[in-house]
Every structure is written in C-alpha cells, then in structure tokens.
Amino acid sequence: MFAVVRTGGKQYRVAPGDKIVVEKLDGNAGDKVTLGDVLLAGEGSNLKSTAGLTVAAEIIAQAKGDKVTVFKKRRRHNYRRKQGHRQLHTILRIVAIGDHKEEKKAAPKAEAKPAAAPKTDAAPKPQAEETPAAIAKSRTKATAEEHKSLENTGQPTENPAPNNAKAAGAAKPAAKKVAPAKAAAKSPSTKNAAPAKAGAKKSPKAK
8 A cells, every 4th residue: 555645845655664754853763653644545556535544654763964055145245155054854664554554574484404514624644754864955955956056147156065066966067168368468569669869978087
C-alpha cells in the first residue's frame, strides 16, 4: 500500500518501511509522529478513500541540510551582505499507512556447517648440519669467484688471493704482458748545429 502525504508544504509518496527527509518536526529520535494530511492512497492500481486515513512514522534523527550562501550586492553603493544558511530537516521512517503496517522480513537462518578437523602440520624436516669442511669449501669457492670477477673487471681485490690455489679451485692468473722496452733516446745530432764561438783571447801577462 502507498500514500501521498503533505508536510512542510511538500508532498511525498510513501510506503511502509520507506525513509524520507522532511522539514523539521518537533520531537527527538525514537518518537512517534502521525501524518494526517493524506492526499492519495491506494494499492497497486486501485485507489482507496483517504477519509480518516493517517500515516504513522518514527523519527530517526534530526539533521541539517547542505550549506547555502546568500550574497547581496548593490553596485555603486558600497553594499555587500553575505550570509550562510543550513535548513533543519527531520528523517522519518514510515511505520504504517492506516491498518497496513511494515512487514518485517525474517532473516534466513544460516545452516550450521560441521566444524572441519584441524589440519595437523607435518613435523619440520631436520636441517642437515654442515660440517666444518663443507663450510670451508663453500667459503673458498665464493672467494675464488670474487677474485676471478675482479680480475675480469680490472679492479683491485680487497683481500689477497689464497696461497693454496688448489684448495681455492681458481685458475692461475694470466701472465701480464710486458710492454717492449722503448728504444734508447738518441742523442741530438750536432751535424747542423752552429759552430761554437771561439773563446776570448787572453792578453799576455806583463813581466
């Protein structure tokens, strides 16, 4: 069943269970309210008489609408007025229209599922303990690989290579190519040089 009611100068089409926002009505959350100004009522396509018909509602909450800014201006008169406004509203839930009350739908019961047996975690496999010989071998192998990579890149190694090359498993470093000795610098030729100046003659000493 539905009805058209008027409240706060506005009309609302309601049915049992609907929630509507109307202009502020006196009361607190949880109070019962009766809307007596019913304009139209019916069920489906059949209309019914509205004589003595009322709509019962319940106040859910008292709220405010969105803020509206009111600005006034008169040009050339230095007149400015700015004001904000929030309309007061009441949220209603329609309980019944006349004798037709809200139908409460029972929630379906969830079927209890049998509790699954807890899974038993398999015992963790014991980790094999590494022997000192295996640890030393892995460290030696890692060190040899580091030295080999550094030789390829030409960077100096932080730690010297192990003395025992067999234990390290590293190949012998390639012999460095020695650059051929440069030819001895030739002494400058004096073939085209200017002749040396004769030394100044010494005057004989007087006896």
